[in-house]
Amino acid sequence: MMSRFDVAAKILGLDEDTYNMLKSPVKQVLVNLPVTMDNGRINVYEGFRVIHNNYMGPGKGGIRFAMDVDLDEVKALAAWMTWKCAVVNVPFGGAKGGVKCDPRKMSKGELERLTRAYTQAMADVFGPEKDIPAPDMGTGQQEMAWLMDEFSRIKGFTNAGVVTGKPLVLGGSKGRVEATGRGVMVTCRAALNKLKINPANATAAVQGFGNVGSISAKLLESQGIKIVAISDISGAYYNANGINVSEAIAYSQANKNSLEGYKNAGRITNDELLTLDVDVLVPAALQDVITKENAVNIKAKLIVEGANGPTSANADAILKEKGIMIVPDILANAGGVTVSYFEWVQNHQGYYWTEERVNRRADRTMKEAFEQVYQASIKFNVDMRIAAYIVAIDKVASTRKLLGGF
Numbered sequence: 193m194m195s196r197f198d199v200a201a202k203i204l205g206l207d208e209d210t211y212n213m214l215k216s217p218v219k220q221v222l223v224n225l226p227v228t229m230d231n232g233r234i235n236v237y238e239g240f241r242v243i244h245n246n247y248m249g250p251g252k253g254g255i256r257f258a259m260d261v262d263l264d265e266v267k268a269l270a271a272w273m274t275w276k277c278a279v280v281n282v283p284f285g286g287a288k289g290g291v292k293c294d295p296r297k298m299s300k301g302e303l304e305r306l307t308r309a310y311t312q313a314m315a316d317v318f319g320p321e322k323d324i325p326a327p328d329m330g331t332g333q334q335e336m337a338w339l340m341d342e343f344s345r346i347k348g349f350t351n352a353g354v355v356t357g358k359p360l361v362l363g364g365s366k367g368r369v370e371a372t373g374r375g376v377m378v379t380c381r382a383a384l385n386k387l388k389i390n391p392a393n394a395t396a397a398v399q400g401f402g403n404v405g406s407i408s409a410k411l412l413e414s415q416g417i418k419i420v421a422i423s424d425i426s427g428a429y430y431n432a433n434g435i436n437v438s439e440a441i442a443y444s445q446a447n448k449n450s451l452e453g454y455k456n457a458g459r460i461t462n463d464e465l466l467t468l469d470v471d472v473l474v475p476a477a478l479q480d481v482i483t484k485e486n487a488v489n490i491k492a493k494l495i496v497e498g499a500n501g502p503t504s505a506n507a508d509a510i511l512k513e514k515g516i517m518i519v520p521d522i523l524a525n526a527g528g529v530t531v532s533y534f535e536w537v538q539n540h541q542g543y544y545w546t547e548e549r550v551n552r553r554a555d556r557t558m559k560e561a562f563e564q565v566y567q568a569s570i571k572f573n574v575d576m577r578i579a580a581y582i583v584a585i586d587k588v589a590s591t592r593k594l595l596g597g598f
């Protein structure tokens with residue numbers, strides 16, 4: 193995060209005071225969460241919440257349940273949220289949370305107790321006008337429902353706007369589940385258009401088959417793009433004739449959210465998927481999967497980053513040299529936070545929008561953001577990632593100057 197920030201800040205001529213204010217998080221909270229397990233023992237989990245910045249509005253960002261979460265990762269993810277919200281003009285600052293745990297090895301009851309313990313510990317941090325969490329890796333609608341319930345109990349009244357990505361019956365927004373993948377599809381189409389590649393003749397490989405990966409694959413397929421490879425933590429699956437994504441989703445759902453044993457494709461590794469001869473590569477699982485080691489072998493003409501931080505900083509230069517266009521994470525996956533913002537607006541209005549309205553507004557936001565970043569890349573003669581940082585840092589820095597107060 194910092195290496196890209198530094199490049200963009202230098203091009204923008206950011207003054208040292210503003211640079212110093214933007215580079216560090218405004219708040220970092222670390223908690224230990226004792227949780228009674230089903231066997232009666234107590235496990236203590238480490239939890240984090242970082243608010244990177246709140247100049248543009250309350251903190252906003254997901255909660256990650258994963259074994260490798262640590263403070264450094266959450267700090268980077270929170271900063272990315274600041275830049276992401278600015279790129280799509282969502283009036284929020286950046287935040288992120290995490291709990292070091294393996295949700296796949298926990299029962300539903302254990303996950304509920306953990307989510308409630310985390311919410312209790314963060315009750316003074318969260319708030320609809322302060323810091324608004326959402327789902328990220330390892331969490332989804334159910335965790336958001338528990339979080340809303342626990343927060344509402346603590347505050348003594350129903351508080352829907354404290355969290356987004358909720359189930360519809362609790363004040364969730366239509367279109368939020370699909371929003372991140374939809375944004376990937378919209379920005380992918382915009383990029384293919386610039387590259388003069390017809391989607392009907394294009395092939396794609398998608399890494400990760402959770403919320404972002406599976407829906408990106410499904411929506412890219414709906415645009416005529418042939419999905420030749422998909423993957424999840426169990427491995428990667430390749431079929432040169434195209435994978436039927438709806439069928440793969442149904443298989444995964446019936447198989448405890450795993451593609452393990454998926455038969456209608458040959459087995460390859462997650463690393464092999466990244467270097468397939470395809471037009472579009474969508475990394476939609478983990479960070480740092482595209483490295484300086486494998487970047488030289490990447491054959492895709494376009495990378496659309498569904499995941500946060502999938503490309504390491506030193507791989508960028510190699511990809512640029514190879515002429516590969518990247519739609520960077522802070523643009524490509526911003527459809528999720530855009531519809532989270534719409535959800536928060538609907539919670540405040542107490543009036544709920546149709547799916548058609550949500551999608552139309554989100555698509556427009558994503559197309560406009562793509563074009564703004566694309567134009568900045570031409571104006572400053574930089575790649576799309578640095579252009580996105582330039583657009584975002586400029587907005588946040590100008591807001592800081594208007595706020596004054598020093």
Ligand SMILES: NC(=O)C1=CN([C@@H]2O[C@H](COP(=O)(O)OP(=O)(O)OC[C@H]3O[C@@H](n4cnc5c(N)ncnc54)[C@H](O)[C@@H]3O)[C@@H](O)[C@H]2O)C=CC1
Binds near residue numbers: 329477479
């Ligand atoms: N859910 C959302 O709305 C948003 C998510 N993101 C980012 O997208 C990425 C994926 O998030 P979600 O889809 O929400 O998570 P998820 O938990 O729904 O799915 C994660 C997927 O990654 C796979 N995976 C895990 N370890 C893997 C490995 N070593 N190799 C290959 N695949 C592996 C899992 O099997 C699963 O299919 C993360 O980087 C997240 O921060 C970004 C913006 C919004």
Ligand SMILES: O=C(O)CCC(=O)C(=O)O
Binds near residue numbers: 252253500525526530
């Ligand atoms: O929907 C949101 O508020 C944030 C989602 C998120 O964590 C992300 O975009 O990385």
